[in-house]
Amino acid sequence: MTDATLATPRSGAPAQEYPTLAEATRVWARVALLSFGGPAGQIAVMHRILVEEKRWLGDGRFLHALNFCMLLPGPEAQQLAVYIGWLLHRTWGGVIAGVLFVLPGVIAIMALSWVYVIFGNVGFIAALFFGLKAAVLAIVLQAVFRVGRRALKNDAMRLIAALSFVAIFAFGAPFPLIVLAAALIGFLGARAGLQAFAPGGGHGSVGGTHVDDAETLLGPKMAEMPASARRGALVAGGVALALWLAPVVVLVLALGPGNVFADIATFFSKMAVVTFGGAYAVLAYVAQEAVGTYGWLEPGEMLDGLGMAETTPGPLIMVLQFVGFLGAFREAGWDNALLAGTFGGLLATWVTFAPCFAFIFLGAPYMEGLRSNRSLSAALTAVTASVVGVILNLAIWFAIHVVWIEVRRIEAGPLSLELPVLGSIDWAAAALSALALFAVFRLKLGMTIVLGGSALLGLMLYGLGMTSLSG
Structure with missing residues (x-):
């Protein structure tokens, strides 16, 4: 080059x-x-x-x-x-x-995971995460508004977002199914020539600058890519695919389905290919499966993990390392549970990020063709709209589990949703959440300040005996 x-x-x-x-x-x-x-x-x-x-x-x-x-x-x-x-x-x-x-996040989340399982029941540690949960709730709600402003440009996109929210919140629809349905709607809408799916309804802002404005700042166009560079990228992509899939196959064949390590390898590999829209979008599905299906952790612990990921460098999807750590820590049956948790966490990280290298190396040489494909762009636009509904579901899920102590599940035919027991409201958590929302939306404080302030307030309330942890 x-x-x-x-x-x-x-x-x-x-x-x-x-x-x-x-x-x-x-x-x-x-x-x-x-x-x-x-x-x-x-x-x-x-x-x-x-x-x-x-x-x-x-x-x-x-x-x-x-x-x-x-x-x-x-x-x-x-x-x-x-x-x-x-x-x-x-x-x-x-x-x-x-x-x-990802390296700083891997190290930080692993260290915090050890601290969490060793000292998690100690009052001040629990109080620290008690405060963080309120800030995380505010940050997730902020994500709903940010993504929504950018993605919901017309009634068709707003309808896709609304239907996606109802599907996952009220009927427990799997996130991958929602993504595929939205992508199909966008693709078919573009092929049919519908204006709502025309180019221009998608992504693109960096530091508040919209893509359309930034296009005027283009430098010289990329030189013709030599064939050797394309071949090298394809070879690297093939190697990345092998490094991702080989451990999964080995673990499943050696340990069999139902083993926690085989489950971690297959579950997070599946997440790697359906995580459109970033960490917030997929966390609702991860929580649904990791908490409800596998029983690896509790809803409150999922929030603790997101609080860790929010306060450490690296992608928010690093929370999956914490999920894998707790799952293996509790389910592996090893004499050394910390060693099992460490392996489970690193395994979750490996199968989450190895595919990223494969996707980039295999696709980068052809990015011009991908970018000019209008049907593919429309599919992505529709997926982004569905992600808004999924993130809203995540925000409500967080609110229910942060502000209320007791939650009940309602099952009626295809209907399946969680609702709070209104009388079990945690007033300290509600007050902290309100303060965090005020700081984020009204004062427009930075995330680090909001997270740090919420954590300190959680510690103060615990010290004063004013939280549900105190009793």
């Missing part, structure tokens, strides 16, 4: 020398350590460092890559790092960027 493939700096800026792999590695490590705040924050960090500060690529190229990643299942911010790393230094660049992007 030559310097000609890079976007030129803005007018008046000094020419930039092409970065070495060592320099890029240091920059990716810095990006990883600063990647807080969910995908929007992580993408903004990459844009600031790679585009504005380093000027390694232009706005147009950056958004072009982001659109490609939005077409794929999995955490788009991590995939964007892999793609840009590959764009700069081919296979090794993509591998280094992708691994470094």
